[in-house]
Amino acid sequence: MDFEPSARSEAWRRKLQAFFDSEVLPRHRAWLDHVAVERGSAPFVTELQAKARARGLWNLALPELASDEPGTRLSNLDYAPLAEIMGRLFWAPEVFNCQAPDVPNMIALQNCATPAQKQRFLNPLLNAETRSAFGMTEPDVASSDATNIATRIVRDGSDYVISGRKWFITGAAHPQCSFLIVVGVTDGGAERTRRHSCVIVPMDAPGVRLVRRLRWMGCEDHVAPIGELIFDNVRVPRENLLGAEGEGFKVAQIRLGPARIHHCMRSIGLCELLIELMMVRASERSAFGRPVIQYDTVQRWIAESRVELEQARLLCYRCAWRLDQAGHHGAWRDVSLIKLAVPAMLQRIADRAMQVFGAMGGSEDTPIHQALAWGRLLRIGDGPDEVHLRQIFKMEAMPRWSIANSPYLATHPA
Ligand SMILES: Cc1cc2nc3c(=O)[nH]c(=O)nc-3n(C[C@H](O)[C@H](O)[C@H](O)COP(=O)(O)OP(=O)(O)OC[C@H]3O[C@@H](n4cnc5c(N)ncnc54)[C@H](O)[C@@H]3O)c2cc1C
Known part of the structure; x- marks a missing residue:
């Protein structure tokens, strides 16, 4: 294995480093001053995004880009040194449209969305015209075991009706968050890992309520503010199913x-x-x-x-x-x-x-x-x-010898 950066990765790394040093780092103090008095990313991030995009420093974290999607095609390995540069400032990834949870959501949409869903939900994300969230965790169940997720997604005619409560949803409290991918139960009678599905829920759908904004250990996430949400009989069309039913x-x-x-x-x-x-x-x-x-x-x-x-x-x-x-x-x-x-x-x-x-x-x-x-x-x-x-x-394999007959030990067979 050769993990020396490829020439391509190195060229993009230099370009990114130069942009970071000349455009991003000099604004860090202003960014800190902004978030000291106001919630949310500083307004000048939009201006920096335009500059970064004009230089091709855009959607760097999406190796599977289709040819008509805006951004730079890098493998995960090529992207790693670039992500390190962005990691030095909590707000820097947003300048390059590389912030969580939007990038993982873009990847989910690239892989699982229908052409119509891509047009409506993925394209605006790729262009930083909107923001998104991913809603799995729930306050009422141990969500580390995803099979516990209890939000109901019930078919009703040509719609799904969603009821439940989610919390610690990164990005859901962002004022520009326009949709989230919700994980819920579509078939309670199926095998435990086949009960759940993902649906795309617009934040402005009637019944979606942002209950509160959460902080973690006293820290505010200004780039992707964390929210707690209630879904009170939220109705979305069946074409908002992401992937197949049971494949949540x-x-x-x-x-x-x-x-x-x-x-x-x-x-x-x-x-x-x-x-x-x-x-x-x-x-x-x-x-x-x-x-x-x-x-x-x-x-x-x-x-x-x-x-x-x-x-x-x-x-x-x-x-x-x-x-x-x-x-x-x-x-x-x-x-x-x-x-x-x-x-x-x-x-x-x-x-x-x-x-x-x-x-x-x-x-x-x-x-x-x-x-x-x-x-x-x-x-x-x-x-x-x-x-x-x-x-x-x-995944750890059990060796095929016993302690009594191990060739590595000085023990003797009984
Ligand atoms: C800042 C922040 C942002 C987040 N953003 C999102 C988001 O965007 N979307 C989203 O859906 N969720 C998000 N989460 C939620 C996160 O994914 C969950 O908190 C996590 O999956 C654990 O679920 P839980 O909190 O319900 O803990 P629980 O499931 O109640 O688990 C509690 C503890 O039980 C123990 N435990 C669990 N399983 C085992 C095991 N097998 N063996 C031994 N011990 C075990 C562990 O110590 C664990 O920490 C976020 C959380 C934080 C803190």
Whole structure:
């Protein structure tokens, strides 16, 4: 396996880095000033989007683009170094139309939508004319077990009628969110994994109610604000079914693989920033007669962070490569591996960075507290770690020897 960036990836990385340095990073302070007083992304993001798009830096995360769809065709592996650049600022992905949950929703629509659905729902997303959400989790059931999802989707003539409650739905509280993909039960009598379907529900359909906006560990998601929603006998036409009836989990899985790997790619970029922050801060502060960076403990934290980051990056690249080679099914195990490795690493590195910064590390002057919260979120948000650990354990093969007759041990047969 050769994970050196391809010439194509490297060319796009340079282009993106130049744009990031000249157009995005200089606006970061203004963005922070904006969100300190107002909810939601800063208005100048639209202007930056137009510039990015004019330079081809658009929809970079969509390897399966059809020829008539706007954007840049990159494989997952080629996209990884670009996602790292965007991951350094929480709001940067939006400039390039690469933000969650819209990208995974685009991928679900590309793979599962009818031509009419693509025209109505996918095209506006590809052009950043609208925003979207994905509604699976419910307050009343343990949603880590997706078969528990209880929202009802009942056929009634030429419509589906939807009733239920969803929460922690990223992007649903965005003022421009115009639709969400809802997972619910269409056939309660079917086998547990065939009971659910996905339907596309416009946010302005009568009966859809945004109950409240949620924050995570006190952090506001300004790019894709999180919502709790009630569906009170919401009626949508049957042509809003996404994929086939009973295939709700299949649609969900098509979007979940890319959703998880993109989160990991961006988190790796964020960890690079955290290491840089530690280096600078520790070299600028002196305690007990010498710069903090000269203390073994601090050097060790930085070196350990580097080791962990390089390991995680390689695992992430291999996962991206598998996704490119073998699709969602072929990469499933690798997705679980990085989904476990990267958020835990992010938490550890953010924790070290916070310690190096002292009190300032927990303040809003640095992104460290958000990085810590983000790492913590990813250990639950993309499916709790425990569920992935179980999957990984199940794929572990039992060796064909016993302890008594192992060729590797000094034991003797009875
Ligand atoms: C900030 C944020 C954004 C989110 N965005 C979205 C979104 O856009 N759309 C969406 O649908 N959902 C979203 N979620 C919800 C997320 O996917 C769920 O929280 C997650 O799937 C867990 O479901 P739950 O909260 O119901 O926890 P539960 O299912 O109640 O699980 C609680 C705990 O039980 C334990 N557990 C569960 N299964 C096992 C097991 N097999 N073995 C051992 N222990 C186990 C784990 O410790 C787990 O954390 C978001 C969550 C957060 C925090």
